[in-house]
Amino acid sequence: xxxxxxxxxxxxxxxxxxxxxxxxxxxxxxxxxxxxxxxxxxxxxxxxxxxxxxxxxxxxxxxxxxxxxxxxxxxxxxxxxxxxxxxxxxxxxxxxxxxxxxxxxxxxxxxxxxxxxxxxxxxxxxxxxxxxxxxxxxxxxxxxxxxxxxxxxxxxxxxxxxxxxxxxxxxxxxxxxxxxxxxxxxxxxxxxxxxxxxxxxxxxxxxxxxxxxxxxxxxxxxxxxxxxxxxxxxxxxxxxxxxxxxxxxxxxxxxxxxxxxxxxxxxxxxxxxxxxxxxxxxxxxxxxxxxxxxxxxxxxxxxxxxxxxxxxxxxxxxxxxxxxxxxxxxxxxxxxxxxxxxxxxxxxxxxxxxxxxxxxxxxxxxxxxxxxxxxxxxxxxxxxxxxxxxxxxxxxxxxxxxxxxxxxxxxxxxxxxxxxxxxxxxxxxxxxxxxxxxxxxxxxxxxxxxxxxxxxxxxxxxxxxxxxxxxxxxxxxxxxxxxxxxxx
Amino acid sequence: xxxxxxxxxxxxxxxxxxxxxxxxxxxxxxxxxxxxxxxxxxxxxxxxxxxxxxxxxxxxxxxxxxxxxxxxxxxxxxxxxxxxxxxxxxxxxxxxxxxxxxxxxxxxxxxxxxxxxxxxxxxxxxxxxxxxxxxxxxxxxxxxxxxxxxxxxxxxxxxxxxxxxxxxxxxxxxxxxxxxxxxxxxxxxxxxxxxxxxxxxxxxxxxxxxxxxxxxxxxxxxxxxxxxxxxxxxxxxxxxxxxxxxxxxxxxxxxxxxxxxxxxxxxxxxxxxxxxxxxxxxxxxxxxxxxxxxxxxxxxxxxxxxxxxxxxxxxxxxxxxxxxxxxxxxxxxxxxxxxxxxxxxxxxxxxxxxxxxxxxxxxxxxxxxxxxxxxxxxxxxxxxxxxxxxxxxxxxxxxxxxxxxxxxxxxxxxxxxxxxxxxxxxxxxxxxxxxxxxxxxxxxxxxxxxxxxxxxxxxxxxxxxxxxxxxxxxxxxxxxxxxxxxxx
Numbered sequence: 001x002x003x004x005x006x007x008x009x010x011x012x013x014x015x016x017x018x019x020x021x022x023x024x025x026x027x028x029x030x031x032x033x034x035x036x037x038x039x040x041x042x043x044x045x046x047x048x049x050x051x052x053x054x055x056x057x058x059x060x061x062x063x064x065x066x067x068x069x070x071x072x073x074x075x076x077x078x079x080x081x082x083x084x085x086x087x088x089x090x091x092x093x094x095x096x097x098x099x100x101x102x103x104x105x106x107x108x109x110x111x112x113x114x115x116x117x118x119x120x121x122x123x124x125x126x127x128x129x130x131x132x133x134x135x136x137x138x139x140x141x142x143x144x145x146x147x148x149x150x151x152x153x154x155x156x157x158x159x160x161x162x163x164x165x166x167x168x169x170x171x172x173x174x175x176x177x178x179x180x181x182x183x184x185x186x187x188x189x190x191x192x193x194x195x196x197x198x199x200x201x202x203x204x205x206x207x208x209x210x211x212x213x214x215x216x217x218x219x220x221x222x223x224x225x226x227x228x229x230x231x232x233x234x235x236x237x238x239x240x241x242x243x244x245x246x247x248x249x250x251x252x253x254x255x256x257x258x259x260x261x262x263x264x265x266x267x268x269x270x271x272x273x274x275x276x277x278x279x280x281x282x283x284x285x286x287x288x289x290x291x292x293x294x295x296x297x298x299x300x301x302x303x304x305x306x307x308x309x310x311x312x313x314x315x316x317x318x319x320x321x322x323x324x325x326x327x328x329x330x331x332x333x334x335x336x337x338x339x340x341x342x343x344x345x346x347x348x349x350x351x352x353x354x355x356x357x358x359x360x361x362x363x364x365x366x367x368x369x370x371x372x373x374x375x376x377x378x379x380x381x382x383x384x385x386x387x388x389x390x391x392x393x394x395x396x397x398x399x400x401x402x403x404x405x406x407x408x409x410x411x412x413x414x415x416x417x418x419x420x421x422x423x424x425x426x427x428x429x430x431x432x433x434x435x436x437x438x439x440x441x442x443x444x445x446x447x448x449x450x451x452x453x454x455x456x457x458x459x460x461x462x463x464x465x466x467x468x469x470x471x472x473x474x475x476x477x478x479x480x481x482x483x484x485x486x487x488x
Numbered sequence: 489x490x491x492x493x494x495x496x497x498x499x500x501x502x503x504x505x506x507x508x509x510x511x512x513x514x515x516x517x518x519x520x521x522x523x524x525x526x527x528x529x530x531x532x533x534x535x536x537x538x539x540x541x542x543x544x545x546x547x548x549x550x551x552x553x554x555x556x557x558x559x560x561x562x563x564x565x566x567x568x569x570x571x572x573x574x575x576x577x578x579x580x581x582x583x584x585x586x587x588x589x590x591x592x593x594x595x596x597x598x599x600x601x602x603x604x605x606x607x608x609x610x611x612x613x614x615x616x617x618x619x620x621x622x623x624x625x626x627x628x629x630x631x632x633x634x635x636x637x638x639x640x641x642x643x644x645x646x647x648x649x650x651x652x653x654x655x656x657x658x659x660x661x662x663x664x665x666x667x668x669x670x671x672x673x674x675x676x677x678x679x680x681x682x683x684x685x686x687x688x689x690x691x692x693x694x695x696x697x698x699x700x701x702x703x704x705x706x707x708x709x710x711x712x713x714x715x716x717x718x719x720x721x722x723x724x725x726x727x728x729x730x731x732x733x734x735x736x737x738x739x740x741x742x743x744x745x746x747x748x749x750x751x752x753x754x755x756x757x758x759x760x761x762x763x764x765x766x767x768x769x770x771x772x773x774x775x776x777x778x779x780x781x782x783x784x785x786x787x788x789x790x791x792x793x794x795x796x797x798x799x800x801x802x803x804x805x806x807x808x809x810x811x812x813x814x815x816x817x818x819x820x821x822x823x824x825x826x827x828x829x830x831x832x833x834x835x836x837x838x839x840x841x842x843x844x845x846x847x848x849x850x851x852x853x854x855x856x857x858x859x860x861x862x863x864x865x866x867x868x869x870x871x872x873x874x875x876x877x878x879x880x881x882x883x884x885x886x887x888x889x890x891x892x893x894x895x896x897x898x899x900x901x902x903x904x905x906x907x908x909x910x911x912x913x914x915x916x917x918x919x920x921x922x923x924x925x926x927x928x929x930x931x932x933x934x935x936x937x938x939x940x941x942x943x944x945x946x947x948x949x950x951x952x953x954x955x956x957x958x959x960x961x962x963x964x965x966x967x968x969x970x971x972x973x974x975x976x
């Protein structure tokens with residue numbers, strides 16, 4: 001694209017002559033890659049006008065740069081960044097570096113240090129991506145989303161879309177969540193018990209900040225969602241992992257003296273076990289007896305295939321000790337960054353104050369578009385479509401897995417958008433992942449889900465949210481093939 | 489709106505009979521206000537089908553509630569929430585409250601305690617709103633924004649809009665910021681020196697978290713942006729306010745031993761003074777000598793009326809000690825929640841890790857729409873339109889202010905979208921605000937901008953970003969009138 005006059009800036013109070021400044025700016029931009037070979041510069045007339053200098057000043061700067069091979073001049077077309085710039089940059093002596101601010105010692109690196117997993121940003125380039133948590137263009141009704149987005153952008157909703165809401169939420173979206181979504185989880189909540197967040201990730205972050213007291217300890221499931229453990233690790237709190245079994249978190253093993261326990265009762269992440277009702281009541285009873293809070297991450301309740309989803313912990317929470325986290329990332333799409341917290345009004349008020357300080361509010365356009373998506377029935381249609389597609393893919397997965405003798409680590413799990421598998425003895429899932437990458441297959445090795453990565457060596461997750469039913473059998477075949485090779 | 493069958497939820501593993509559960513759900517929803525008088529319930533057939541119960545079960549539950557005045561039955565139309573529910577709710581004995589989780593002692597209230605200002609959420613209802621930081625429908629080109637939003641929602645950009653970007657940014661938007669925006673501030677930055685944020689608010693929050701070490705002290709301008717002081721107060725850091733003068737922050741008064749200084753050099757918030765170049769160099773020299781960082785909040789650089797904006801501190805920052813914050817809230821609209829940090833790559837990497845943990849990334853749709861808005865020239869057109877409109881409104885403001893003998897507290901300020909005024913001796917601006925609210929006028933009293941609110945009694949801000957030029961003279965007249973009355 002042509003380089004606009006606006007890309008240039010002269011400082012008249014600087015000591016350097018304007019022509020020298022202009023030349024240096026072009027050289028610096030070329031070195032930094034902001035101006036690329038072949039791009040057209042503004043005409044000398046336009047640039048001179050923008051900078052408020054004589055046209056000859058610009059012309060002379062350009063001529064100098066043509067003679068030094070930064071620019072090329074084409075008679076009537078004007079000036080262009082030369083194709084020979086690569087060679088030019090190598091021969092340019094670098095200016096002596098000034099003394100730099102010591103960021104290494106000024107920065108606390110606890111956030112980057114807390115990061116555990118390597119995310120596969122180029123997952124789309126794989127032919128067999130058993131990758132969790134991304135949107136599938138075959139299942140997302142983006143025509144409906146576009147229609148809802150358009151409705152939001154008329155004059156009528158200008159204030160909701162463009163205004164600074166400070167720390168408030170879009171009342172329409174809150175209302176729809178309270179009346180259309182939460183009752184399906186058995187939850188009754190008023191507007192003062194609901195806070196919109198930038199996805200479940202944001203809700204988890206807020207919850208941890210608010211529950212964090214000096215010396216606080218948190219109990220988490222083991223294995224558990226990597227992002228949650230990263231947040232807790234960065235917070236500096238003591239983390240007490242509690243191993244899960246085929247029914248999820250065992251309440252009797254949740255230690256005393258904690259500030260809160262984090263649980264994924266509907267679909268345990270990553271095993272997908274569902275916590276039965278008796279355990280749910282026991283967990284809440286223990287929470288009440290011991291005085292700890294319960295953070296319930298209900299991230300993909302919609303994906304229940306064996307009947308209707310079980311009521312949330314929050315639905316039977318008479319003491320108000322449950323902090324419920326919901327998300328639209330899986331049922332709508334993750335790029336929307338919309339989720340919510342449901343909790344005691346005092347907790348919500350404090351979370352609202354913190355969210356307001358951190359980022360004000362989720363963008364009005366996203367909130368209002370989602371409100372329309374819910375009220376017009378598109379969310380329901382899409383969740384149903386996903387459920388049917390995932391149920392079918394799951395069946396294909398299970399058949400292929402059985403046919404190839406792969407081993408399910410959670411045979412009793414009935415929901416979610418992924419399966420949790422075990423490798424044969426001695427096979428490291430991370431090693432298997434590396435081999436499979438060379439064969440166009442992406443899996444998610446188990447190490448990242450465990451407090452001690454070594455515990456996860458024998459497990460891996462295969463999601464079916466981003467792979468079509470048609471491609472699943474070949475993907476599973478390749479996994480089985482690689483597995484048998486690695487075993488030898 | 490009619491109550492959908494989905495709003496009902498039965499739990500077969502609960503001890504209670506289904507009919508009792510259904511009745512209780514309706515009663516609870518009515519008490520909570522989720523079902524409102526006159527709303528239509530689903531037909532008995534539809535609800536029975538949804539819940540998987542016999543139709544007679546639903547019919548009996550409805551009949552019981554009709555006899556107890558919760559519901560009204562209209563022969564062929566079905567059942568409705570009764571108009572008599574208010575009286576009904578009063579006579580309902582409340583169930584004994586279970587022992588509630590003690591949130592008061594579990595929560596640290598430092599976030600709500602740090603909140604300083606009363607935000608006027610209903611500012612739109614005022615005829616003369618001299619309110620800062622909201623979008624003006626007369627100036628925002630929402631047709632262009634809608635067009636850009638539409639382009640983003642085609643198949644081609646599905647991945648950018650819907651995908652989970654983890655902690656990455658939309659490369660198109662980063663590229664446009666680097667090539668179209670930053671050069672206007674004299675800043676050269678590569679992609680590894682830029683991080684997108686949810687507005688300047690989010691950028692400030694991130695910066696404080698990363699600079700916060702035990703015992704850290706931060707210098708801030710006094711007066712300063714309320715939101716920044718709230719963030720610092722909530723962080724528990726020591727805050728050292730430095731009074732500003734007609735040229736903004738005096739570098740020689742920035743104390744030693746601080747971790748960082750926060751400054752608004754382009755348009756000091758709230759006085760709108762512009763820091764001259766000599767002071768900028770002195771501030772950076774002091775930062776380098778003392779080893780502290782400089783956080784530069786460049787929130788509305790576009791609104792410069794006396795010639796082109798001065799280069800940013802970041803533009804002359806040879807040591808890499810400046811953390812630059814930019815925002816699209818004023819030049820596009822605040823509801824978009826988009827801003828950016830520009831800093832040393834090590835700082836940006838750490839900020840990216842933290843942002844990823846807090847919220848992943850700003851929504852893909854918002855990022856890509858803004859990228860189009862920039863590349864298609866709409867941002868430039870809108871900034872120009874705003875600049876012209878604000879320049880005109882500012883002229884009208886100054887004329888009215890002069891005509892009524894009101895006193896400018898920053899007579900030398902030449903930019904921004906507000907004016908900083910002083911009250912006559914003895915007139916408390918907060919008192920003036922209360923009087924003016926009864927006369928349909930909104931002003932922003934100075935107390936909220938000062939470390940010690942009492943220092944702000946004699947100041948107030950009048951923004952012209954949300955009031956038309958036509959209405960300004962009458963608004964100023966009412967202010968002058970109220971001021972003279974209060975003085976007596």
